[in-house]
Amino acid sequence: MNKLIFTFIEAHKIDILEEWIRTTKDENDDRVVRVVSDQVFNSTSREFADLIITNLKGDKGDYHTRLKEFAEKVVRLGWPLTFVSSGLHTFGVIVFKRMEQSGVMTIENQRSLFREFDEWMTSMNIEIIGIYATTWEKTVSLQKIALQELSAPLIPVFERITVMPLVGTIDTERAKQIMENLLKGAVKHRSEVVLIDITGVPVVDTMVAHHIIQAAEAVRLVGAKCMLCGIRPEIAQTIVSLGIDLTQFTTKNSLQKGIEAALEITNRKIVNMEGLK
Incomplete structure (x- = not known):
């Protein structure tokens, strides 16, 4: 990750998190916000944003463990994959908008910053989708087995x-x-x-x-x-x-x-x- 991007995110982490949570809640459909309280939604959203920042730090061991736990939680809540995929996109939009407003991103470095950040986001998005899909398939498989056992008890x-x-x-x-x-x-x-x-x-x-x-x-x-x-x-x-x-x-x-x-x-x-x- 480009040091300039990482340093900016670290310095403005609290503001970025708050805007990200507000935007995510406004953009997601009722399936996400209707079934849980504001407290659960905010804590889960903050956990996801923290995961993104952990990945930026390059601590892959801790990141993979936490990502798996987060995917299991999201699946249990019944939230769609769009929550995580669109959430990652929203995070990138907020970061670049703030970098542009603060003057950190200029016409000269815009292209290189965007290319590097896009490569990082694409890689992370693929990883998140893969873990989410695996967790979902495992959960559905276990539920199917349980339902089969309950559907014909002797x-x-x-x-x-x-x-x-x-x-x-x-x-x-x-x-x-x-x-x-x-x-x-x-x-x-x-x-x-x-x-x-x-x-x-x-x-x-x-x-x-x-x-x-x-x-x-x-x-x-x-x-x-x-x-x-x-x-x-x-x-x-x-x-x-x-x-x-x-x-x-x-x-x-x-x-x-x-x-x-x-x-x-x-x-x-x-x-x-x-x-x-």
Whole structure:
């Protein structure tokens, strides 16, 4: 970095930071400023500006560590990449405007200063975009894994009886997750009866029914009985109209009825204690 530029930024750091924060807040869209308080926005913006100055100093070890931490914070806040890319551009505009106003930048040195500063900004921008993209991809990947695990849980409700409540649409990828969780869970919990509750599934078409039948067959092969619960009237009509054959396993219209049937299969039943008094 040109010594003249660095010296000027160091000498006017506070004023540059304040103007940069004000300008950044005015120029960013509501996605950035709406979801956090002014305090969080100001502290995060100041942290980014400090990162830029740290990079100017050439302390790459500390800079890379702090840049990674900053990228993770920005991704957690849900701020777009434009916050950092446009922020860097704004920083450069402010610096050159102030250098020109103070007379530090003249007609004679303007071209060389701009070329060197532009090379530095381009290099830093590429680095920031790369780290942001990597952090975002990692975060999305972890969230996707977590959602997949939560989207098809197998829950033990009684000894040897487990329930898998399904909510939302079922595509091929999710169907694979359902199959995997069913098989692992049935073996882990030593299930004799597995209840698949489709109360929260809005549409049961041929593909969804096919996946459910496959899952039921797979559960049967590991020694457990599969029961389909939560068949609403409109779902029943769709199944009949599509000619889907669900005769190979028991169906119930509610999870409550399914649990009662599962208890009978495992030689248990629900007893009303009031009647025994």
